[in-house]
Amino acid sequence: MATYTPAHFRGDPLLPARGRHLVGRFSYGVTPALARQVRRQGGPRAWFDRQLSPGRVSDPGVAGLRDWWPSLSRQPAALWQRQVSGTEGGWEVMLDYERWVLMRRMTSRRQLLEVMTEFWENHLNVPAVGDAHFVHRTDYGDTIRAGALGRFDQLLHAAVAHPAMLVYLDNAVSTARHPNENLGRELLELHTVGRGEYDEDDVKDSARILTGWTVDMWDTWAPSYDASRHSRGTVTVMGFSDANAAADGRDLTRRYLRYLAHHPATAARLARRLAVKFVGDDPSDSLVDRLARVYLDHHTAIVPVLRALVSSAEFRDAVGAKVRDPGEDLVATYRALGVSVARPTTGKDAANQMLWQVADMGTMPFSWPRPDGQPIDNQSWSSPSRLLASMNAHLAMSGGWWPSEGITYRSPRSWLPQDRVRFDVLVDHLSQRLLHRRSTSRLLRACCEATGLAPGEVITRDHPLVKWGMPRLLSTFLDSPAFLTR
Template structure:
């Protein structure tokens, strides 16, 4: 009887391989939403912490989580610690373009997300870098972009009012939205407008007069874009006089307008409309694209009651029934798919050599991989940041591009330099194992859940075997076709969602 005839009469009942204990559905949901993929190593950390909620609480205090592997990655790229003037001079001398430094910054972010044990911090840092988007592709802001990312990370789990002030007054933001050249005589409205429209209260809450006043308040923050590239505050460039933005009024009488800026940004951070926008953003990211208004209202109240502290809002979110009911409802975006694939395949990455010699190394190639899926980190050109909803990343072309990524990495074909893949034999849990048990083992390892009848059937049909076939190191699947099996598991909906 042929395999095809055998499969026609087969009931695809999934087997159960006795692996390490799996996290329960809700625990996997919590850890999966606030990480870049549940791996066996991460599941072990969760169990060691005493469960998912204790792990989550520990993650909310990043300093309590040792992160030696990720901490050493920065040294791979020495230019991250160069001063802005030196970066610009290196570009002018054609030693290293700003675009090259920024591509390395995106690679650093991806590798850090793959390796870091501070997963919640990495997820929240990415969320806020999108919210306060400063593209890494500009020809001037690149000089301060690494510092800007460091600043966002340092505030990612703190108070939103502090985060808002740090982001809006940072030289990278000032260069990108022209506040670095805004003066009392010629106020530039770009940052004043985006501060209201995107960073805080949102459209419909302010007028054009409010935008003009917002821009005047922010004058004085300067960057020398021609010589020293130093950031400074220039009191003579600050517009003085009474200002009014919505319900905010200030005499703004001092030449040093920084205290007025602090008061203004604190007002915006504590505004009910800002509370709604922050709450909705978190709910869209971690619950679903159309979160119930009741959940948003509850989170907004926690935000205001906690004086804009972010952690209490996250605690309230994960405790909500809406969060618990949202299992499987969020699609991974391109970066999340790439990082999760690297994580579950447990590849080992090597430091790429400097110059052209490192061009084909995996750490460099992964930027082209994620770009093929739709977007690279920090490449979104507009100030609104890349989308965080599932619909934006659910097109047929995206699915096909992800399947291509999974297929290439399942076979260990590309990237092939500076990377060590597990061999097919290393994935075998026993010298000999029935195929249905093997599928369940791989499902546990890559998806952190038991196999299903659908997954088993897909694997059988892709590999042209039956559930009861015995697999060993000499079987054709292991010798030649293992990419078919591994790729099928990675192409399952469970890997496309978080």
């Protein structure tokens, strides 16, 4: 029987390095299946362009996922009554929301949309923790997803006027007599222009502009606009000024938010944030300026900015420059190992347990309690404790040890490309499968040290590596810098 060497065995064609970089930044991990999809659609840039129009991408895998956690589809008043009666706490519903989000990221064919939805849910943060606003939080996520690739001025209005945001930042209890400044301040500081562009008088008038938008808390939980709560009289916020004479301030809100969305400071702030997320932690001022100009020239449309970003030399040269955060790491691990997750029937099932896995790594999706949203820089996710937690999760999943219920792992034998293969060829094969790149001498040396095997050793279906050593080998790839970065 033949022994295969690197010159004899090849897996599926790999995407070119720049293509892998593009697809990897705008997905939750390049898998063989995703690479085949990219090739069928004409290559990485064609795939990217298609992903920018998610309606063109069929996505049957996510259709029934919400049904796995029925309370995600319940109405706000019903959710509140279930909490009051002790049937189901809001915190339980929100944990299920986080599970649903993780499953969407794993299975959706609209990978770019999921990535951008996460980006905007963090920028316009309403935590999936805490009381009261949980009744509207699932719909808030749907609202962000619907606008994630549209225009920011429209997305901003949809987010600010959403009942989840109104409750979270106290606008629901704001009145003409006592305007609450929380939403008015965070709108300026976090959502749009940023610190240094406004003063305390601006914050006060920002809050007055937003009065009237409210929610019937503790009863129906229905959002509404109550003109009697609206604070009338001249308002001035930076360069925006209005007589504010109408009892109904909704049109004023729309014009105010449009002003903020089109402000050069907002353009620069969003451009920098996109560059930090998709290029590197210290993007050049020239890149930020170019992206900001595109944003303003296209009336706050998001897609042209993304096109300009990926066309830049800075993006092309930023291979491996971003550390995966815990959520990205866990989802990529599930995708790389090719596991199948079943609808949960108990709390022990993988679809429920995955949340504790990502919590061990450092954070659960949208659990960041402050309005500023989860960090997107490398340093926040590069601690020794985070690395050790990731390594523990990689090893547990490589061995199929935890989660162990409601999940189907690949068998150790299935990782062999042939019944009889040299160890160095197996390492190269697994590198292509798990990392979507050819092996290196450094990676081969790490695999040899992890398993105690020599490059030329022949691996068969009954080899000790297959019988009990495969977890150490697989986790070596998942613990590598190539996997822990995107």
